[in-house]
Amino acid sequence: MSGLKSTPLTFIIVSIAFLSGCSTVFPNLKQKHFVYLSDKKMVLNYTGKLNQKGLEEFRETFYSTKPFPRLLKISSVGGSAKIAMDMADIMLENNMDVHINKMCMSACANYIFLAGNRKFLEKDSLLVWHGGIQDITQVERLYESAIKNTKEKGQHTDYDLDEHSRNQPKINMSLQPSDLAEDKFNDHEQVKQKLLEKIQEYKETDIPELRIRSQKMYAAINVDPLIAVYGNYQKIPNPNTDTEDYYYNISGMTGFYYSLQDLEKMGVSGIELLVGKWFPNYPTHTFKVDMQKVEHQALPRL
Template structure:
């Protein structure tokens, strides 16, 4: 239970430090499932119940979310992919929402003001966890770190399988951490990054329709800003989908 709480803290710390967290709700509206708030096991279960109870009704997931724990994000992404749900984003989809829900959809409808913010995938959690674990009593740190090392390795392997299945370049979660962007990553002015629609397509995220184009990425607030990451010309999802998962540095 303690580890679970820590993982949630690590996953959401950057977003919740700057803005109040919306209470998660899952509702049905015509042929859409409307998901608002943190991605969580309970909310995902509500989505699954709707899909199972009305197997031919829902074609769309309309989501507004700051993200959530990575496995919960992949769980929701798995549902989007297996049910071939279109993802609609009117306001924002950040962190695990961008990594695993947006990428899993066969088709995407976004408003011209939608914020699709990436912040790093599973491996990006390690440094944050190292910081959080220092707040624990010293006698608990070794056990927590060992448990987290097992968690992170399993999550890395799952993330590799996930992106291979959905046909998206897994570096979509890490390109913003390249050395060329160190000044942005180190700056408190930015909490993550975004891609152009063309670059999303290069990474394997296709069929993106903008409502009332053009789409222009915006900042959510003065403290929740995103920098633009450009995908190298030779970086295509076909080249990297077969990459073996990397091992965690935590041992």
């Protein structure tokens, strides 16, 4: 039987990547997360991917420490948007500051960085965006790709991609053993059908709820809700064709970033530069957004 292992599966996953390969092009940041206290328990450190286990450790460490830590020091390539929003809620409720250690990408930039009361940047801290659930056009494009891939070959593995995949960040949907009878695990067509149903359910239920929650957070902190998507609507030179195209159509490109001035215009306040200046060495597979070149008429309407 092609495409499906004969051994029982622990998880069956469909991964819809907002961008593939972030952790492969930023290899110095390990996938495993680390949560610990420092500086007389006033600093809560988080390094690695934003996942459920990390959230549980973050929450337990925060609430079990008295007084509560005042600062979150983080370095992350991102992960689950929901997890990032859960962490951001705790930060906002407790007026926490945030310190970007090495990098803050994707869901980390979308929510955790923005939730900080004061936002401390080291001279080389990287802030990288590449879209999000605010952009319904991007979500539709990714779902179409997921459905196509599932129909053609299915998506399955014997471990949880939410913990081990190299493709970051993504939306993950899991089928647990309770979703499929054990004796049907080897029926490829039934597995694919279950996955397609899961995709549709996630699209119709989870994504709308997350979009509303995201918009409410941006409104609460007075930040432009399109901050995560402007770069999706600017064409840049494609070195492979000598033409211009959107970054997500260019092989190897992974995301975009902004100037401090543009971040301020979008409502991002409280940024403090630890050495008085910020000159991150952004890799060539990212690009700086030029707000004058963004196709504003094509931006999603929220």
